[in-house]
Amino acid sequence: MKNTKWIIIGVAALLALVLLSGCFFTVAEDEYACTVRFSKIIGTTADAGLHFKLPFIDSVKYFTKATQLYDIPPSEVLTSDKQNMTVDCYILWSISDPKLFYQTLGSTGTAEQRLDALTYN
Amino acid sequence: MDENGTYHYAGPTPTQQYKKPKGSGMKKAKIIILCVLAAVVLLAAGTCFYTVDDKQQAVVTTFGKVTDVTDAGVHFLLPFGIQQVEKVDVNVYQKIELGYSTSKNSSYKVNESESTMITGDYNIVNVDFFVEYKISDPVQYLYSSNNPELILRNLIQSQVRNVVGSSTVDAVLTDGKENIQMQVRDLVTNILSEYEIGLSLVDVKIQDAEPPTQDVIEAFKAVETAKQKAETVINDAKAYQNAQLPKAQAQADQLVQNAEYLKQKRINEALEQVAMFNAMYTEYAADPQITRSRMYYEAISEILPDVKLYVNTGSGESSDVQMLLPLDTLMAPVGGTN
Numbered sequence: 001m002k003n004t005k006w007i008i009i010g011v012a013a014l015l016a017l018v019l020l021s022g023c024f025f026t027v028a029e030d031e032y033a034c035t036v037r038f039s040k041i042i043g044t045t046a047d048a049g050l051h052f053k054l055p056f057i058d059s060v061k062y063f064t065k066a067t068q069l070y071d072i073p074p075s076e077v078l079t080s081d082k083q084n085m086t087v088d089c090y091i092l093w094s095i096s097d098p099k100l101f102y103q104t105l106g107s108t109g110t111a112e113q114r115l116d117a118l119t120y121n
Numbered sequence: 122m123d124e125n126g127t128y129h130y131a132g133p134t135p136t137q138q139y140k141k142p143k144g145s146g147m148k149k150a151k152i153i154i155l156c157v158l159a160a161v162v163l164l165a166a167g168t169c170f171y172t173v174d175d176k177q178q179a180v181v182t183t184f185g186k187v188t189d190v191t192d193a194g195v196h197f198l199l200p201f202g203i204q205q206v207e208k209v210d211v212n213v214y215q216k217i218e219l220g221y222s223t224s225k226n227s228s229y230k231v232n233e234s235e236s237t238m239i240t241g242d243y244n245i246v247n248v249d250f251f252v253e254y255k256i257s258d259p260v261q262y263l264y265s266s267n268n269p270e271l272i273l274r275n276l277i278q279s280q281v282r283n284v285v286g287s288s289t290v291d292a293v294l295t296d297g298k299e300n301i302q303m304q305v306r307d308l309v310t311n312i313l314s315e316y317e318i319g320l321s322l323v324d325v326k327i328q329d330a331e332p333p334t335q336d337v338i339e340a341f342k343a344v345e346t347a348k349q350k351a352e353t354v355i356n357d358a359k360a361y362q363n364a365q366l367p368k369a370q371a372q373a374d375q376l377v378q379n380a381e382y383l384k385q386k387r388i389n390e391a392l393e394q395v396a397m398f399n400a401m402y403t404e405y406a407a408d409p410q411i412t413r414s415r416m417y418y419e420a421i422s423e424i425l426p427d428v429k430l431y432v433n434t435g436s437g438e439s440s441d442v443q444m445l446l447p448l449d450t451l452m453a454p455v456g457g458t459n
Contacts, residue, residue: 028185030264049186067266067318071275074234085239090275092266092316 022055030066032098035059044098063098070112072119091115168200178211178259187260209259214323217274219281220249221328237333238282244290249328250305252277254320261319269318273309276316277325280308294341298327
């Protein structure tokens with residue numbers, strides 16, 4: 001009898017712990033966090049620290065806030081006076097609106113592809 | 122051996138073994154729990170502190186948020202991942218090598234794609250750079266970009282090309298290095314402060330600046346030696362000039378002085394003649410006849426220096442002197458008369 005009581009207490013404590021840990025999420029200094037409820041982004045935050053969410057229902061998507069470096073491989077171009085030259089440049093970019101970023105691009109990989117296409121012409 | 126021993130004492134021992142767990146089992150469990158608790162506490166205590174080296178600063182984050190930046194020494198920390206520490210080498214000078222890389226056994230590897238660049242007058246040169254930087258702001262360094270070193274590297278590369286691309290090849294290879302270093306340093310420092318990636322530039326140095334191929338290097342060396350030769354020739358000529366000029370000057374001075382002397386002499390002579398003429402003229406004015414005849418005699422004696430001259434002061438035809446002259450011509454077989 002005593003044992004079952006202890007077991008019940010243990011399970012309850014474990015459940016409480018899981019619930020509690022599901023209630024919070026942390027955001028690092030170089031991250032945006034988007035709370036997602038049923039696949040819909042319902043809130044974004046840029047403030048680092050501890051944040052609240054509904055357990056099990058809400059999930060969190062993280063996007064980097066840090067400046068990203070994208071080094072474009074050198075490409076040969078012709079100038080208007082028909083000189084052939086190699087151009088090597090790099091792009092520094094960062095996410096300014098995580099929601100829009102997720103909607104239109106999704107990941108940094110596709111973002112870089114888009115940047116590449118944009119800068120090539 | 123031991124197995125045999127236990128079998129021998131099989132009779133009495135089982136009862137002891139069954140009884141003891143129930144009596145001291147609770148105690149043992151308590152002890153184990155206590156030990157586990159103690160271990161947990163010890164572990165917690167162990168993770169409650171961290172030390173920071175003298176060359177570092179530590180950034181403390183609480184639930185991911187930066188709450189503190191600490192200097193060297195021992196510091197307190199909330200355990201179980203509530204607070205986390207990232208140590209950053211703030212005071213250490215770090216280096217970037219552009220265009221080459223040195224490994225630990227001091228071997229030297231050239232990286233052409235980084236060092237080759239074009240100058241403002243369409244020449245290609247290989248320029249190697251050595252860059253020193255340090256972390257100026259650990260928080261920015263950790264969180265404001267995903268790879269600050271790579272950003273700095275790209276930035277310096279672009280600014281070096283920017284500066285070299287607007288310099289002449291001679292400046293890059295010879296006397297403009299100092300200037301280029303300075304320009305690159307200023308540009309990079311400015312842009313770094315705009316980027317806010319927590320790095321600051323300490324120094325930029327040109328390691329090597331040379332033409333891209335061996336042929337060009339040799340031609341360039343030839344030009345340099347030719348330049349030096351030209352300089353020595355010019356110096357020689359200057360030395361010769363310095364030796365000759367004073368000599369010529371002295372000669373010129375002497376000539377001028379001589380001329381001056383002659384001029385003075387000539388003037389004096391002329392003045393003397395004028396004075397003589399004037400004196401003569403006063404005499405002439407006083408008695409024109411005498412002076413005229415004297416001048417006539419003088420002129421004659423000058424024109425015909427060999428002629429013997431006799432002056433007859435007798436008055437014309439009524440002279441009482443018989444003209445039998447010249448006597449010496451009479452004595453000679455043939456002679457002229459005057």
